[in-house]
Amino acid sequence: MPLISTAIFLLISAVIAITPPRCRSIPGDASWPTSKQWDLLNQTVGGNLVATIPIAAPCHKTLFGKPSPVFNQEECDALRNIWFYPTTHLPSSSSPMAYVFSNDSCNPFLGPETPCTIGYHVAYAVNATSAKDFQTAIRFAKDNNIRLVIRNTGHDYLGKSTGAHALGIWTHNLKSISLLQEYHDENYEGAAIKLGAGVEVIQAYEFAASYGLLVVGGNCPTVGIAGGYIQGGGHGPLSSKFGLAADQVLEYEVVTADGELITATNKNNSDLFWALRGGGGSTYGVVVSVTVKAFPDTSSAMSYMEVPNTGNNTDALYSVIGTFLQTLPRLVDAGAIAIFVVSAAGFSLTPAIAPGMQPVELDSHFYPVFDRLHKLGLDYTYSSSAHPTFLDTFNAVTTVSNVSDQNLGGRFIPRSLIESNGTNALVDAIRYISTREGALFVGNSINVKKGVSAPDDVSANPHFRDTLISATIGTSIDYMNMDVTLDNVRSITDDLLPKLEALTPGGGAYLSEGDVHQPDFQSTFYGDHYNRLLQIKRQYDPQDVFYAKTAVGSERWEQGLDGRLCLV
Ligand SMILES: Cc1cc2nc3c(=O)[nH]c(=O)nc-3n(C[C@H](O)[C@H](O)[C@H](O)COP(=O)(O)OP(=O)(O)OC[C@H]3O[C@@H](n4cnc5c(N)ncnc54)[C@H](O)[C@@H]3O)c2cc1C
Ligand SMILES: *[C@@H]1O[C@H](CO)[C@@H](O)[C@H](O)[C@H]1NC(C)=O
Ligand SMILES: *[C@@H]1O[C@H](CO)[C@@H](O)[C@H](O)[C@H]1NC(C)=O
Ligand SMILES: *[C@@H]1O[C@H](CO)[C@@H](O)[C@H](O)[C@H]1NC(C)=O
Ligand SMILES: *[C@@H]1O[C@H](CO)[C@@H](O)[C@H](O)[C@H]1NC(C)=O
Ligand SMILES: *[C@@H]1O[C@H](CO)[C@@H](O)[C@H](O)[C@H]1NC(C)=O
Ligand SMILES: *[C@@H]1O[C@H](CO)[C@@H](O)[C@H](O)[C@H]1NC(C)=O
Numbered sequence: 001m002p003l004i005s006t007a008i009f010l011l012i013s014a015v016i017a018i019t020p021p022r023c024r025s026i027p028g029d030a031s032w033p034t035s036k037q038w039d040l041l042n043q044t045v046g047g048n049l050v051a052t053i054p055i056a057a058p059c060h061k062t063l064f065g066k067p068s069p070v071f072n073q074e075e076c077d078a079l080r081n082i083w084f085y086p087t088t089h090l091p092s093s094s095s096p097m098a099y100v101f102s103n104d105s106c107n108p109f110l111g112p113e114t115p116c117t118i119g120y121h122v123a124y125a126v127n128a129t130s131a132k133d134f135q136t137a138i139r140f141a142k143d144n145n146i147r148l149v150i151r152n153t154g155h156d157y158l159g160k161s162t163g164a165h166a167l168g169i170w171t172h173n174l175k176s177i178s179l180l181q182e183y184h185d186e187n188y189e190g191a192a193i194k195l196g197a198g199v200e201v202i203q204a205y206e207f208a209a210s211y212g213l214l215v216v217g218g219n220c221p222t223v224g225i226a227g228g229y230i231q232g233g234g235h236g237p238l239s240s241k242f243g244l245a246a247d248q249v250l251e252y253e254v255v256t257a258d259g260e261l262i263t264a265t266n267k268n269n270s271d272l273f274w275a276l277r278g279g280g281g282s283t284y285g286v287v288v289s290v291t292v293k294a295f296p297d298t299s300s301a302m303s304y305m306e307v308p309n310t311g312n313n314t315d316a317l318y319s320v321i322g323t324f325l326q327t328l329p330r331l332v333d334a335g336a337i338a339i340f341v342v343s344a345a346g347f348s349l350t351p352a353i354a355p356g357m358q359p360v361e362l363d364s365h366f367y368p369v370f371d372r373l374h375k376l377g378l379d380y381t382y383s384s385s386a387h388p389t390f391l392d393t394f395n396a397v398t399t400v401s402n403v404s405d406q407n408l409g410g411r412f413i414p415r416s417l418i419e420s421n422g423t424n425a426l427v428d429a430i431r432y433i434s435t436r437e438g439a440l441f442v443g444n445s446i447n448v449k450k451g452v453s454a455p456d457d458v459s460a461n462p463h464f465r466d467t468l469i470s471a472t473i474g475t476s477i478d479y480m481n482m483d484v485t486l487d488n489v490r491s492i493t494d495d496l497l498p499k500l501e502a503l504t505p506g507g508g509a510y511l512s513e514g515d516v517h518q519p520d521f522q523s524t525f526y527g528d529h530y531n532r533l534l535q536i537k538r539q540y541d542p543q544d545v546f547y548a549k550t551a552v553g554s555e556r557w558e559q560g561l562d563g564r565l566c567l568v
């Protein structure tokens with residue numbers, strides 16, 4: 001008798017599973033929309049509903065458990081060659097650039113006999129063309145108790161733009177840009193640029209340049225501006241001059257969880273406006289457009305330096321890195337930024353960018369480093385150049401953005417650490433990290449204090465304002481062995497980041513360039529803004545229509561092994 005009822009129960013649950021209480025619906029549940037309902041949604045969004053096929057599907061003989069109609073080894077080989085470029089993932093409505101967040105479900109490198117499954121890719125995405133599509137998708141997700149994900153470019157290092165069994169809102173194609181020559185409100189008078197949700201950094205820079213202007217954006221040309229970047233804070237080549245990208249915002253158009261299209265400014269919906277300036281993407285609403293300050297264009301100086309680790313110069317090399325770190329406070333106070341990478345290969349400045357400066361002045365900041373290099377007899381290269389416009393500067397950057405090759409963690413290094421304790425402890429930590437197999441340390445040297453009159457003006461992590469270096473740590477992804485990759489992910493949380501945390505007790509990290517497993521992510525990613533942000537989250541999105549791991553309010557949800565999201 002018990003055997004029979006078990007069998008019947010198994011039979012029923014295989015056919016129509018009941019969505020567990022307090023959980024989102026997933027495929028196979030009785031409550032999951034029928035194909036007719038998906039078709040209706042598709043019609044409502046003008047045929048722009050995309051059912052996910054992972055982009056690496058051509059590399060596999062089976063797709064979703066059946067013989068694949070798209071298996072094609074030539075296409076697969078071509079894909080492998082371009083896998084590490086952001087532009088490979090940009091035209092996709094589903095492919096996360098941070099590889100582990102696909103759950104290794106459709107691995108392009110493992111060979112054709114391995115299956116391609118959906119993993120943690122979204123199930124469907126609305127390829128949105130308007131705010132109305134955002135509203136439709138939100139309503140559909142709410143009505144059907146489905147997880148909702150917002151994807152712009154898919155750059156997010158913490159996997160916040162993907163989600164298992166979710167409906168995605170894909171904002172990439174909202175490319176409108178316009179100039180507001182004479183924007184004025186109580187705090188600002190001047191030029192402004194209004195950017196649609198899908199506008200990428202390079203598109204904004206090019207548009208601004210065509211009017212002799214510039215806007216604060218990131219270092220990578222294909223990161224989106226209005227999405228995770230600006231809503232998480234956003235730093236870049238101009239940040240030591242103007243502050244964070246979030247500091248530049250004048251206005252948002254945003255669709256809220258209840259489906260309203262509203263405007264948020266300092267005056268109107270001002271709490272939401274505050275939260276959207278650094279309190280994280282995918283939390284309070286879907287941004288349709290952002291209007292940012294635009295400033296007159298400027299010339300810049302730029303420089304690169306390279307000190308290779310030859311295997312017999314390691315002590316000397318790291319002592320030079322200490323000297324380099326000492327030059328940073330003066331450099332960033334002069335309006336420059338410096339990105340540097342330390343790895344087994346040595347030290348590289350990739351590059352320093354100094355708006356408004358001449359190369360001779362930029363060079364002079366590094367004289368102490370050159371002196372030390374000469375004294376120690378180390379080989380190095382250094383070159384600097386002058387650029388007439390900001391766009392020219394940006395386009396002259398030679399560093400290639402590689403994605404899908406590193407797991408990431410991060411920590412803010414406050415300037416007080418170097419100013420009061422010197423550089424020895426930090427150099428030791430950098431050496432420990434950068435000499436681990438396949439690991440690297442990247443420093444983004446900035447001073448964003450001037451961007452606001454007080455750190456609480458915007459919601460961006462207040463620790464940003466004391467930061468000299470927004471540091472990131474990378475460990476390698478092994479496409480042939482996910483266990484190794486996951487060990488490398490864990491080593492960030494358990495071994496590498498703690499070396500920086502020990503030096504910066506009570507400190508913070510940048511929510512867009514942090515460790516998704518960061519303990520106490522609330523205080524680390526949001527500082528003492530967390531409680532106010534949580535209140536705003538609860539007010540605008542009481543049902544958590546918007547969810548992403550480490551986003552404000554996300555702690556009350558957990559994802560199961562089957563990918564299902566449930567309240568804890
Ligand atoms: C190669 C590379 C270089 C980078 N360089 C920099 C840099 O120089 N400076 C810097 O500050 N950061 C940098 N970042 C980090 C970057 O800011 C984050 O990855 C950011 O999340 C990207 O935003 P996105 O909208 O383009 O990406 P996505 O991955 O599409 O989205 C990121 C997050 O924002 C949410 N989101 C997207 N659009 C919207 C919207 N319209 N409304 C609400 N939520 C939305 C998503 O749900 C997700 O949570 C870099 C990242 C990479 C991979
Ligand atoms: C949505 O409709 C378009 C146009 O009819 C079609 O090409 C597309 O495959 C449909 N999407 C889904 C998920 O059915
Ligand atoms: C994710 O990967 C794990 C380990 O391979 C697997 O057990 C689990 O079923 C996967 N989940 C999904 C939704 O792909
Ligand atoms: C998404 O829509 C744009 C037009 O807005 C179109 O060019 C593109 O091909 C579509 N992408 C997909 C994957 O459907
Ligand atoms: C303020 O917001 C409301 C609704 O959100 C909108 O109707 C109104 O036009 C906005 N006012 C301004 C000045 O933006
Ligand atoms: C250090 O190693 C480099 C490269 O292997 C070599 O050219 C150089 O002579 C070595 N220097 C010393 C002092 O051993
Ligand atoms: C990008 O990463 C892959 C994998 O680690 C590596 O093979 C490739 O050389 C990298 N490319 C660049 C330009 O760094």
Ligand SMILES: *[C@@H]1O[C@H](CO)[C@@H](O)[C@H](O)[C@H]1NC(C)=O
Pocket residue numbers: 420421425502503504
């Ligand atoms: C920095 O120096 C102060 C005073 O000497 C000391 O109390 C503190 O522990 C040092 N911090 C670190 C991280 O070494």
